[in-house]
Amino acid sequence: MKSMTVMVQGTTSDAGKSTLVAALCRWLVRQGVSVVPFKPQNMALNSAVTSDGGEIGRAQAVQAQAARLKPHTDMNPVLLKPNSDTGAQVIIHGRAIGNMEALEYHAYKQTARAAVLASHQRLCEQYPVIVVEGAGSPAEINLREGDIANMGFAEAVDCPVILIADIDKGGVFAHLVGTLALLSESEQARVAGFVINRFRGDIALLQPGLDWLEQRTGKPVIGVLPYLHGLHLEAEDAVPPSPQPSPISVGGSINRLRVIVPVLPHISNHTDFDPLRLHPQIEFSFVAMGEPIPDADLIILPGSKSVRSDLDSLRRADWEVTIQRHLRYGGKLIGICGGLQMLGQTIHDPLGLEGEPGSSAGLGLLELATTLDAEKQLRNVCGTLNLEGAAVAGYEIHAGITLGAALNNPALHLERDGEIFPDGAISEDGQILATYLHGLFESTSATDALLRWAGLKNVQTPDYQARREADIDRLADAVEQHLDTAQLRRLFGLWQTE
Numbered sequence: 001m002k003s004m005t006v007m008v009q010g011t012t013s014d015a016g017k018s019t020l021v022a023a024l025c026r027w028l029v030r031q032g033v034s035v036v037p038f039k040p041q042n043m044a045l046n047s048a049v050t051s052d053g054g055e056i057g058r059a060q061a062v063q064a065q066a067a068r069l070k071p072h073t074d075m076n077p078v079l080l081k082p083n084s085d086t087g088a089q090v091i092i093h094g095r096a097i098g099n100m101e102a103l104e105y106h107a108y109k110q111t112a113r114a115a116v117l118a119s120h121q122r123l124c125e126q127y128p129v130i131v132v133e134g135a136g137s138p139a140e141i142n143l144r145e146g147d148i149a150n151m152g153f154a155e156a157v158d159c160p161v162i163l164i165a166d167i168d169k170g171g172v173f174a175h176l177v178g179t180l181a182l183l184s185e186s187e188q189a190r191v192a193g194f195v196i197n198r199f200r201g202d203i204a205l206l207q208p209g210l211d212w213l214e215q216r217t218g219k220p221v222i223g224v225l226p227y228l229h230g231l232h233l234e235a236e237d238a239v240p241p242s243p244q245p246s247p248i249s250v251g252g253s254i255n256r257l258r259v260i261v262p263v264l265p266h267i268s269n270h271t272d273f274d275p276l277r278l279h280p281q282i283e284f285s286f287v288a289m290g291e292p293i294p295d296a297d298l299i300i301l302p303g304s305k306s307v308r309s310d311l312d313s314l315r316r317a318d319w320e321v322t323i324q325r326h327l328r329y330g331g332k333l334i335g336i337c338g339g340l341q342m343l344g345q346t347i348h349d350p351l352g353l354e355g356e357p358g359s360s361a362g363l364g365l366l367e368l369a370t371t372l373d374a375e376k377q378l379r380n381v382c383g384t385l386n387l388e389g390a391a392v393a394g395y396e397i398h399a400g401i402t403l404g405a406a407l408n409n410p411a412l413h414l415e416r417d418g419e420i421f422p423d424g425a426i427s428e429d430g431q432i433l434a435t436y437l438h439g440l441f442e443s444t445s446a447t448d449a450l451l452r453w454a455g456l457k458n459v460q461t462p463d464y465q466a467r468r469e470a471d472i473d474r475l476a477d478a479v480e481q482h483l484d485t486a487q488l489r490r491l492f493g494l495w496q497t498e
Helices: 017-030 058-066 102-124 151-157 172-181 185-189 203-217 270-277 307-316 319-328 338-343 444-454 464-482 485-491
Strands: 004-010 035-038 041-043 047-049 055-057 078-082 087-092 095-101 129-133 161-166 191-199 221-226 257-263 282-288 298-301 332-336 346-349 358-361 369-385 391-403 412-416 419-423 432-435
Touching (some): 004 151, 017 035, 017 161, 035 102, 047 369, 047 391, 055 058, 055 078, 058 464, 078 102, 095 102, 151 185, 161 172, 172 191, 191 203, 221 464, 257 444, 270 282, 298 319, 307 338, 307 358, 319 332, 369 444, 391 444, 464 485
Parallel strands (some): 004 129, 004 161, 035 129, 041 078, 257 282, 332 432, 346 369
Antiparallel strands (some): 047 055, 087 095, 369 391, 412 419
C-alpha cells in the first residue's frame, strides 16, 4: 500500500501544530480516509497509556481520538519527560530507557532516529495517510544537526510540510517569512503552504497581507483558521489558564465549589483537571509556587515527574502549613499519583530515578511509604470508586511501589488483567483520598460522587467525553470552512481516489 505523509510544522511552540493535526485527522476521517497521527519526538510531561501498554505524549492520544483510533506507541516513538532544567527521562517506543542530560541525548539522536523511522515505516504499511506533527520550530539553528523532530524527519521520508503560525501572538508575517528564510533550499522547497491560526476580525483586512505573503514567498496560503472561543483541547504540556465558567444557580443562590491545585515545578498529567476546569459549578485555580494560596473547599495534589524535589518546593511555598490548616477546618484533600506519594510518611528513591538517590519525609497524612522502582507501571484500567460505588476509568503511569496500613481502606477497586485490585486510600476521618488513577474526573458518575464528598450540593456534572468529541468536530468544521480543501485533497493525494 502506497502511503502519503504530510507534516505540520510551526514557526514557534504553541503555534497550533497539535490542534491542526487533530483537525486534519478528523477532517480526513470524515472524507472516509484511514489516517493516523504521528509525532517523531515529543517533549512533554502530559502522557497517555497506549493500547500496546506503552507511553506516548498526551497530544498524540488526542489526535488518535480525532482519527478514531486507539493510541499506539508508534504514534510517538520518542518521548522526553523533563526532570530538570537540563535533563529528561527518555522513552523509546513507549518504554523508559533512562535519564539523559541534554548533551548526552544529542549524542543519542542517531539511535532515536532509527526508532522514529522504524515506527513511521510500520505506520506506512498500515495506513494510507499519515499526518505528522513537528516540535517547536524548524528554524532552531542550534538543534538542526541530527534533527529528527522537524525538517530532518521531513527530509528523511521526503514529505511535504504545512507551516503554521499563530497570529494572536503578533508578528505572524515575520514568523512565516523569517522561518522560511532560515531553512535550506531543499527544506524551503518542501514547504507546500501556510496556515495562519487564531485570527480574530474581518478577513478582508488581512487579505493584503496574505497576497503579499504569497508574492514574497511563492507559497500559497492554504487558509486562515479563526480564533475558536471556548475550544477545549487537552494541552500538550503547558498549564492552561483557568476559565471562569458561568456558575449554575441552584434555588436562587450560586452553587460553587472552590478547588485549587498547586503548579509543581515538575507537574505531570495536569490534564487530569480539565473536567474540573470546565465544570460550571467549580471555581478552579492552578496556583503557582510563591503565589498567595487562596481558600478552598478541595485541594488536589497532582502528579509529578520529580516527587521529592516538588515536595521540597511545596514546603518552601508554605503549602504544608496551608494543607494542615485546611484539614483542621474540615476541607477535603485528594492526592493523585505523585500527590498520593507526597501524602505518605516517606518517599525512597534508592536508584536516583528522579534525582539524587535518597529518601524524603512525606507530609505524613497517610500511613504509607513509597519506593521508586525502575519498572514503570503502565495500565489502562476501569473499576469502582468506593464513594457511592461510582464507575471510574483511567490509566496508571507511575514508578512508585506504595505500601502501608492506609491501603486497608482503599479509595477504588480496579480491574487489572481480569482481576480486581484495591487502589489508594481514604483516611479514617474521610477527609483525604489518594489514588494512582489518572483520569479520575473523566467519568461523570465518579465526578458527581467526588464533588458531593467535597461538599457540593445538587451536583450537575457535564459529559466531558461528549465535550471532547464536540470540540474535535469543531476543529474539523473549521478546516472545512476556512482552509482550501481542494489544496488539502491534492496535498494528501486524495485526488487519486476520485
